[in-house]
Each structure stands twice: as C-alpha cells, then as structure tokens.
C-alpha cells in the first residue's frame with residue numbers, strides 16, 4: 001500500500017476506536033470521525049458520520065459507556081457527518097429516554113434544504129468523486145430524513161453548555177463549509193475541529209466538484225484553535241492527534257499554507273494576471289516545507305485545487321483573457337476543423353511522439369483532437385487514440401497522490417473502455 005492509500009484508509013476511518021484523556025473521551029473512525037465525551041450526567045457526541053455506519057457508531061459508543069446521550073453536535077451538514085443516527089434514535093425510543101439536544105449552526109438548515117432540492121444531483125456528483133469506493137451510499141444524502149437541530153447557533157455567536165462537571169465551548173467559522181462548528185473541551189484540552197482539520201490530508205479547499213470554500217476564513221478558524229493550546233485534536237477524518245507539540249504543528253502548517261495560497265493568488269490578481277499564468281506561477285513557487293508535510297499530504301485535497309479556490313473567490317467564469325473563449329464553438333467541431341488541416345493519423349503519430357518524449361499531458365490534448373473530431377473516422381485510428389489516452393490516464397492514476405484527482409482520471413479510463421467496446425462491436 002502506498003502513502004496515499006494508507007492516508008485514505010485512515011481518512012475513511014479504518015482505524016480502531018480509541019479512548020483518551022483519562023478515558024473520558026473516545027474517537028470512533030467511521031468514514032468521518034465521531035468524538036464522544038463521558039460526563040457524570042451523560043454523553044456528548046460530536047458528529048454522527050453517514051447513514052451506513054449507524055450500527056458501528058452505536059456499538060462503539062455502547063462499548064465505551066451505557067450513559068444516555070444528552071447532546072449531539074454537528075460540525076457541518078455534509079453527508080458523512082450527521083446522518084448515522086438510526087441506532088441511537090431506536091435506543092431512545094426503546095428505553096423511553098428523552099431525545100438528545102442536537103446543536104448546529106443555522107446555515108445547516110439551508111444546506112439540508114439544498115440537499116432536499118438537489119439530492120439526485122449530489123448522488124451523481126459523489127458517485128464521481130468517490131467512484132473507487134464500493135460502500136458509497138447509493139441513495140445520496142437522503143436529506144428528506146434529517147435529524148434536525150434543536151439548538152441553533154446564529155451568526156458568529158459562540159455557545160457554551162455544561163454537562164456534569166464539564167463545560168463545552170462551540171465556535172462558528174467558515175472553512176470547507178459555511179455551517180461549520182468546532183468545539184473545545186477545556187477540562188481535558190481537547191479540540192474537535194470537524195472538517196476544518198483532517199489528519200493528515202491537505203485541506204479540501206478547491207474541490208473540483210464542489211461549491212466555493214472559504215480559504216481565508218479557514219485560516220482564521222485554525223488560528224483561533226491555536227490559541228487554545230490543546231493537548232488532543234479529534235480531526236474530522238483520520239487518527240487522533242496527541243500532544244501539544246503535534247497539535248500545534250498540525251494546526252500551524254494548515255494556517256500557514258492557507259494564508260500563503262490566499263496571499264499569493266491575491267497578489268497575482270492585483271498584478272492583472274489571468275488564471276493560467278497564476279496557476280503555473282503558483283506551482284513554481286510552492287515552498288518545500290509544505291510539500292508532503294506530514295500533516296499536509298496531498299492525498300485528498302491538494303495545493304493544485306486550492307489555487308482555484310482562492311481565484312474563484314474573486315473572479316467569474318471568463319478566466320483566460322482570450323475573447324475566443326467568451327462564446328466558444330463546440331469542442332468536437334473545433335477538433336473536426338483541425339482534422340481538415342491534418343488527418344487523424346498524423347495527429348495520432350504526433351501524440352505518440354509526445355508520449356515517448358514524456359510529454360503525456362500534451363499528448364492528451366492532441367489525442368482529444370482525434371477522439372473528438374473523428375467520430376466517423378477510421379475505426380483503427382480512433383481505437384488507437386482511445387487506447388493511448390487510456391494508457392496515459394492509467395499512468396497518471398499511479399503517479400497522482402490525490403484521491404479525488406485519481407478518481408477523475410479513473411472515470412475517464414472507464415469511459416474510454418466502454419467507448420472502445422462499443423466501437424469494436426460496430
């Protein structure tokens with residue numbers, strides 16, 4: 001297993017549940033993480049993962065303690081953080097207990113509403129982003145069945161509550177989403193950042209499929225967390241981070257990289273540069289200290305995606321500065337015109353040469369002319385173009401550290417495979 005795969009195994013919660021902080025706290029990995037705190041008067045549960053894990057979560061909680069769950073906090077409304085409640089609710093009904101208080105930020109209500117409206121769309125999108133998984137919930141978010149909040153935190157307000165002898169502090173900040181809550185448990189110095197920190201992956205900022213994230217506010221949230229000087233950090237995904245030094249390092253490097261990307265992209269926007277130039281300059285200046293930092297591995301989100309996140313904050317969809325791109329023709333019609341100049345064999349041969357020279361990205365661009373332009377062209381040439389593109393994408397999958405990017409490349413391979421089968425049947 002390579003590093004990316006190991007990181008992603010942990011990201012998906014494939015590690016043993018663990019007690020810590022004098023056995024007062026428990027971390028359960030179940031795709032996203034669940035944090036549990038035991039008090040004299042009952043349990044506080046931070047996040048509930050996705051629907052398919054409800055039994056695993058429940059069983060682990062009950063192994064840890066038989067006390068009633070009094071509070072559930074949602075770090076944000078993503079499908080992998082607040083839907084694994086079925087077994088917990090069943091127990092409440094069987095035992096005749098009162099329902100736990102569910103605490104969330106007010107923006108989660110808009111999110112749930114959006115999911116109800118776009119549930120099938122999100123299922124389609126997630127099928128692509130997580131295409132390599134066999135355990136992806138088929139029904140999408142299934143947002144018509146939500147366990148809605150009973151305590152709603154408005155605006156930028158903080159919220160504190162007490163249970164047993166312990167107190168809990170909740171803060172709202174934007175980061176991956178606009179509905180984030182993070183929690184601090186001062187008695188045992190434990191931070192629960194939700195998705196604002198995943199271990200060890202680079203922040204999921206600039207995800208190619210998803211809506212705008214908040215890179216600057218994300219850095220500010222991390223800086224606020226640093227002030228707590230915590231001993232433990234229960235990340236949104238991945239294993240527990242223990243020890244003040246490690247917690248500080250994991251937080252500091254995140255704040256630094258987010259601020260770096262924000263400042264450098266903003267600087268280039270002010271210099272009147274278009275996206276292509278900004279992107280390639282940013283790749284060149286990426287500091288060594290961030291590359292594969294142990295708390296910043298590019299195995300889910302990555303630096304290349306993050307550049308888009310900052311650019312999109314301030315700029316619309318006309319990103320090239322070339323008026324040709326304002327109202328472009330269809331790409332297959334453009335490709336056909338290229339094939340009027342030189343036939344598909346010549347393009348294919350040129351792509352092969354580029355590939356041999358190690359310029360595989362350029363080879364992909366040239367292959368697309370053959371693929372898009374020659375639907376009715378020679379079967380053997382087209383098959384060869386499909387096959388070379390598939391070979392290049394396969395190599396890219398092997399070299400690519402990001403799970404999301406890997407899946408996008410893999411989806412392309414599957415599409416090419418089915419096109420090849422179809423063509424061979426003709």
Ligand SMILES: [Zn+2]
Pocket residue numbers: 032078080081195236237
């Ligand atoms: Zn998550």
